[in-house]
Amino acid sequence: MLSPPFPDDVPTHPLLVIDYQLLQEGDAAEIERLWEAARKLGFWYLKNHGVEEEASRMFEMGEETMRLPLEEKMKYEQGDDGRSFGYKAAGSSAVDASGQHDTMEFINVSKDDALAYPNIVHRAYPSTVNERMESTISPFVTKSVHVNDTILEIFNDKLGLPKGTLTRLHSKTEYSGSEARTTKNPPGYAPDRMAIGAHTDFGSLSFLHNRLGGLQVLPPGYTEWQYVKPIPGHAICNVGDALSLFSGGILRSNLHRVLPPPGPQSHLDRWSLVFFTRPGNSIVLRALVEDSPLIAEAVRNTPGKNFEPGETAKEWFARRVKYQRLNNRVGPESWKTSRGTENE
Ligand SMILES: O=C(O)CCC(=O)C(=O)O
Numbered sequence: 001m002l003s004p005p006f007p008d009d010v011p012t013h014p015l016l017v018i019d020y021q022l023l024q025e026g027d028a029a030e031i032e033r034l035w036e037a038a039r040k041l042g043f044w045y046l047k048n049h050g051v052e053e054e055a056s057r058m059f060e061m062g063e064e065t066m067r068l069p070l071e072e073k074m075k076y077e078q079g080d081d082g083r084s085f086g087y088k089a090a091g092s093s094a095v096d097a098s099g100q101h102d103t104m105e106f107i108n109v110s111k112d113d114a115l116a117y118p119n120i121v122h123r124a125y126p127s128t129v130n131e132r133m134e135s136t137i138s139p140f141v142t143k144s145v146h147v148n149d150t151i152l153e154i155f156n157d158k159l160g161l162p163k164g165t166l167t168r169l170h171s172k173t174e175y176s177g178s179e180a181r182t183t184k185n186p187p188g189y190a191p192d193r194m195a196i197g198a199h200t201d202f203g204s205l206s207f208l209h210n211r212l213g214g215l216q217v218l219p220p221g222y223t224e225w226q227y228v229k230p231i232p233g234h235a236i237c238n239v240g241d242a243l244s245l246f247s248g249g250i251l252r253s254n255l256h257r258v259l260p261p262p263g264p265q266s267h268l269d270r271w272s273l274v275f276f277t278r279p280g281n282s283i284v285l286r287a288l289v290e291d292s293p294l295i296a297e298a299v300r301n302t303p304g305k306n307f308e309p310g311e312t313a314k315e316w317f318a319r320r321v322k323y324q325r326l327n328n329r330v331g332p333e334s335w336k337t338s339r340g341t342e343n344e
């Protein structure tokens, strides 16, 4: 898919490029660079991840799904009770406290549903999803889980946690909010109109595939949003709230948002694809202070911060999704209720 280049006259933020191949080989210098990226910004590029073909097929699945009549897609809508799985129509969520609506549609497929197919764990999906569950979605999910698990194991060691701690919190045997998401944002909106509002991700790790620009980060100490330039073959990875809480804030869950693609890309449909790894539903989100002296020390050194929101991963996730939905909005306080680690 050839598209006009990302413009060179907009502010971009460089991310460290991490080589997944080297991570798998246990390369100490590469692990150190990943550790730096995850603590300082919480975002990095990942190359040599081996999921390019599966990602391309996921984009095809997304195109087939978004081409369905809106009425058909709405049969699989995520609803207002805080569930993410299913279809999210453009305009159903707020992008800020004023209640401005988002412009992006999603299809979210649960990891559990993809891997159990044709059995249903959580819910049913449109025909275009079902037709590609085995050929496209399940292989993408399986590979993405493996990439994120590899990174979680590295963080486990660097955080000084007993072996297998983070793996256990993201267990293969417990259902979770982990999901694959394909998004579409149509052209025609003002260049500064948010497609998705400023947020931190809700789970542990996000594995994002972008073709066009539009993703922006607000790096620590900055007051101006910066674009993250898409690089062919490079995924964009980031830390989410759950992992930030587990680590006592050592790992950074950074604010980001999506605008229309800048410059000559602005007249195109913008597609993106994410795999979100989230903890098992029953896992209580809190700093793992008893398991790691490093985490205990990090918490001691940031006395103003609350690393114990008193929610399970499922509750945290549902609250955040639910109160972003405009159907649940009663005022600016609804946006506040939907927040995670953003304001800390
Ligand atoms: O589309 C993108 O580039 C990012 C999407 C995102 O931040 C999200 O879905 O949480």
Ligand SMILES: [Fe+2]
Pocket (backbone or CB within 6 Å): 199, 200, 201, 256
């Ligand atoms: Fe995000």
